[in-house]
Amino acid sequence: MKNFKTIKEYSEVTRIPPARYEHFVVRSFQENMPTVVHKMPPFRHAFYAIALKMNGDGKALSSHYSDFPDGSVVFFNSPFQILSWDIAPNWEGYYVLMTRDFIAQSHIFKNFLEVFPFLKIDKAIPFQVSEEETKTLLNIYQKINEEYLSDNPDKFDFISTYVLLLLNHIKRYFNKETSEEKANQIIKTADLKLLSRYQELIEFHFRENNDWDYSKNLHSPSFYADILNIHPNYLNSIVKNNLGITALQYIHKHLLHLAKSYLTQTKLSVKEVAYLLQFDSPNNFNNFFKKHTQYTPGKYRKSTHI
Structure with a gap:
């Protein structure tokens, strides 16, 4: 089973466009569709992923789920999760990938796993989101993307802030759908x-x-x-x-x-x-x-x- 330790290696094998930076990438699924490998056998990667899937056919599998609910879905993957997919070339939405180095370099993410403990579980959980929530999340991803493509010297300060906002939304979904006892x-x-x-x-x-x-x-x-x-x-x-x-x-x-x-x-x-x-x-x-x-x-x- 392949274990991708870098975003570069992951991008090369899955045939998605190369990332601009070593430790962080944001991209729309639409950008990947022309070249991405549509069927990936089980693998692991060593970084965090947060995605918003708005449309698209096929299955993305993890150690926890075999398919997504209908409609817009937000989901995350943590290091060491076993992943695979068999998808049609019609996915829409956004995702970010970030390494532990990216997290360590930002003071915003101090005590990262203590604040967002759901990210250390090895079972990805997809959350169905409403049309209004989809607009909110999409706006955050677009803000991240705008900064990512900009020449602003402080771009990653803004990106970190937007990612923090994204994580807080997922934390809210996690807490809403999981009882305190079960979460613990x-x-x-x-x-x-x-x-x-x-x-x-x-x-x-x-x-x-x-x-x-x-x-x-x-x-x-x-x-x-x-x-x-x-x-x-x-x-x-x-x-x-x-x-x-x-x-x-x-x-x-x-x-x-x-x-x-x-x-x-x-x-x-x-x-x-x-x-x-x-x-x-x-x-x-x-x-x-x-x-x-x-x-x-x-x-x-x-x-x-x-």
Whole structure:
């Protein structure tokens, strides 16, 4: 399954016009229709999408819905959702795509996922909108598009403001159609899935038969947050809320578990264990191990009689 990490790669494979900017694009569906791939097999992408579909035949599939309601529909996609489509070349409406870097660069989107928690769920939800609501949303998209195509040096300040307005409309639809209890459960499930992905990533990157890349800081929660396409602070809050420890403490706990296993169950030298666990020197590994166990790795091994 393809996983598009950049808007450029996504545009090339789906054969839509290239984006002007690396981290943000706004476009009408009508612009895409002459060249877009009309049938896309399942894929994922690493950015956020918010769309207004006013007309068009065919199906756009996600992990949650198999088709859209009749009439105008607003919908969003978040990173890691599985998507596919089989559409006719007659779609009308607008959409925006934005990367995590775009969000991080704007002070307007501080605490982005805390303010708009529905964006972290892995199930896209389409909302049917009235004719009046369609006009309102269409106006916002057109304002975004006008700024996007302009030469105004402060264009992205305005674009960020309009996107914030768009997100607040979707938040209103989400809250209107989802009870507070159900919304909390959906968001809780999404948090647990992110936590599970975090744990799986740590286990994968420290497997003994893995190909190590020493340019990556596997001891840093930021490394995993980047893969998960979330802010490190948000990752930390998820880990702490569910496990009672920080994201960094979880990594340290995993490292200690592996270190103790290697020291007690193998004949690897302390130096070999240090590099196996991605420490940049045996001395740093010794300091880390002693800080958390009160033993040096050598003394710990002797104390277990291995």
